Each structure stands twice: as C-alpha cells, then as structure tokens.
Amino acid sequence: xxxxxxxxxxxxxxxxxxxxxxxxxxxxxxxxxxxxxxxxxxxxxxxxxxxxxxxxxxxxxxxxxxxxxxxxxxxxxxxxxxxxxxxxxxxxxxxxxxxxxxxxxxxxxxxxxxxxxxxxxxxxxxxxxxxxxxxxxxxxxxxxxxxxxxxxxxxxxxxxxxxxxxxxxxxxxxxxxxxxxxxxxxxxxxxxxxxxxxxxxxxxxxxxxxxxxxxxxxxxxxxxxxxxxxxxxxxxxxxxxxxxxxxxxxxxxxxxxxxxxxxxxxxxxxxxxxxxxxxxxxxx
Numbered sequence: 001x002x003x004x005x006x007x008x009x010x011x012x013x014x015x016x017x018x019x020x021x022x023x024x025x026x027x028x029x030x031x032x033x034x035x036x037x038x039x040x041x042x043x044x045x046x047x048x049x050x051x052x053x054x055x056x057x058x059x060x061x062x063x064x065x066x067x068x069x070x071x072x073x074x075x076x077x078x079x080x081x082x083x084x085x086x087x088x089x090x091x092x093x094x095x096x097x098x099x100x101x102x103x104x105x106x107x108x109x110x111x112x113x114x115x116x117x118x119x120x121x122x123x124x125x126x127x128x129x130x131x132x133x134x135x136x137x138x139x140x141x142x143x144x145x146x147x148x149x150x151x152x153x154x155x156x157x158x159x160x161x162x163x164x165x166x167x168x169x170x171x172x173x174x175x176x177x178x179x180x181x182x183x184x185x186x187x188x189x190x191x192x193x194x195x196x197x198x199x200x201x202x203x204x205x206x207x208x209x210x211x212x213x214x215x216x217x218x219x220x221x222x223x224x225x226x227x228x229x230x231x232x233x234x235x236x237x238x239x240x241x242x243x244x245x246x247x248x249x250x251x252x253x254x255x256x257x258x259x260x261x262x263x264x265x266x267x268x269x270x271x272x273x274x275x276x277x278x279x280x281x282x283x284x
Contacts, residue, residue, distance in 0.1 A: 062119050069095075075151055109160040128247075170183055198236075206229070
C-alpha cells in the first residue's frame with residue numbers, strides 16, 4: 001500500500017493494469033478505461049444500494065467511488081497541477097481511508113451514516129477529478145510526467161483493488177436483505193457430471209523462491225524476492241465447484257471435526273455454521 005509519508009449487467013473481468021506507458025495517448029486511454037470500469041460496476045445500483053454499509057468491514061459503493069477520486073486529487077492533482085481546484089474541501093475528511101499523514105478522517109464504521117454527499121454529487125466529483133487527471137496526463141511537461149507516472153500507476157492499481165471491494169461489499173449488502181436482490185441476472189452454464197482431467201497435481205516442495213523481482217509494478221508487500229521451504233503437497237487441478245462443496249456438506253463436512261483445524265472447528269461450533277456464507281437451504 002502507498003504510504004503518504006514517504007447491477008443487472010454482467011461485470012467485465014477485472015484485469016491488473018500493465019506498466020505505465022510514457023505514450024500520452026496510451027496512458028490517457030488506460031486511465032480513462034479503469035475509471036469507466038469502476039463506474040460500470042455501480043451503473044445499475046440504485047442510490048439506496050450505494051449508500052448502505054452492512055457491517056464495519058463493508059463500505060458503501062458511493063464511498064469507494066469517492067475515495068478512489070480522492071486518491072488522485074490528494075496525491076497527484078494537488079501537488080503537481082497548479083491550476084487544479086479542489087472539488088470540495090470537506091471531502092478530504094470524508095474520503096480519506098487510513099492515510100494518517102494527510103490528515104484526520106471520518107470513522108470507517110460510520111461511512112453508512114452519510115446521506116450526504118449524494119450519489120449524484122459523488123458522480124460529479126469523479127467527473128471533476130477524471131477530467132483534471134486527463135488534462136494533466138496530456139499536457140504535463142516532461143519533468144511532471146516523470147514525477148507523476150509511478151503515482152498514476154499506483155493509483156490505477158489502487159482503484160482496481162476498490163473495484164474488487166465494490167463487488168465484495170455490495171454482495172454482503174444484498175445478502176442481508178430478506179428480498180435477496182441479485183447484483184446481476186443469473187448466467188446459465190452447462191451442467192457436467194464430471195470434467196475430464198480432474199485430479200491432483202503433486203509437488204515435491206523444497207527450497208523455492210517467491211516474491212516480485214525485476215522491473216514492473218508491484219505493491220511493497222509483494223517483495224523482495226526470497227527463499228522459502230515448502231513441504232511436499234498436492235494441489236487440485238481445478239477450482240472446487242459448488243456441486244463438489246455441496247457433496248462435502250451432505251457428507252457431514254460441518255459436523256466432522258477431522259476436516260478442520262482447531263480454530264476453524266471452534267468457529268463452526270460457536271457460530272453454528274452449516275454452509276458457506278450466502279448459501280441458503282431451500283426445500284431440503
């Protein structure tokens with residue numbers, strides 16, 4: 001993470017951005033594309049959907065939309081664009097997340113209490129910041145371009161993290177609504193009794209290297225590259241399907257302690273788990 005001190009339409013897959021390109025047109029287009037992707041994730045959510053905070057670990061959709069704009073305003077536009085005018089000084093307090101070095105912030109558990117600014121006001125804020133960033137990317141001199149390039153790169157990866165959070169958080173918001181609204185319409189897939197080639201891939205383990213190395217973007221917690229010891233293990237050749245997990249439940253997976261580490265089994269017992277979060281039993 002950056003240290004300031006030093007819908008009813010299917011969402012497109014979120015891909016990690018590539019490297020910041022010095023070509024102005026490519027940098028501008030990539031910035032605009034990431035911003036549009038974020039807004040697309042909220043496009044078919046109502047203003048009411050976007051204002052709810054269902055628990056302290058969830059943030060309202062409109063907060064994510066504003067916070068990702070605050071990042072560019074605070075760390076790029078303010079320091080590097082003399083012509084930039086802050087959209088609303090109060091947003092520095094409302095939409096700071098945990099950047100202690102840039103000032104105080106509104107308590108995270110209370111983000112869902114903010115009926116103002118409205119979703120429309122947050123949209124205007126995003127438009128204001130996006131337009132200013134595009135001008136800066138297009139018109140900045142070489143010195144400023146070199147200085148802001150790594151910050152733009154970081155800001156885009158930061159915004160893509162919040163794209164994932166928007167989806168995760170609205171899923172929880174909808175899950176506590178007795179009407180069980182869906183984020184998007186169901187997408188039908190062909191049912192298969194068995195997929196060919198499913199099995200286990202064995203690894204001998206040993207001394208291996210992990211972590212980021214070389215040029216290219218990485219968050220600070222992805223490096224430095226270092227050696228770790230791995231005991232021998234097996235990894236499934238495919239993701240676990242809902243059908244396979246249903247078989248685990250039917251086979252007593254939530255009643256048999258041998259499938260759980262001690263802390264997990266204690267949680268199953270104390271919280272009464274019988275299935276994963278968001279699963280509901282219907283008609284047996």
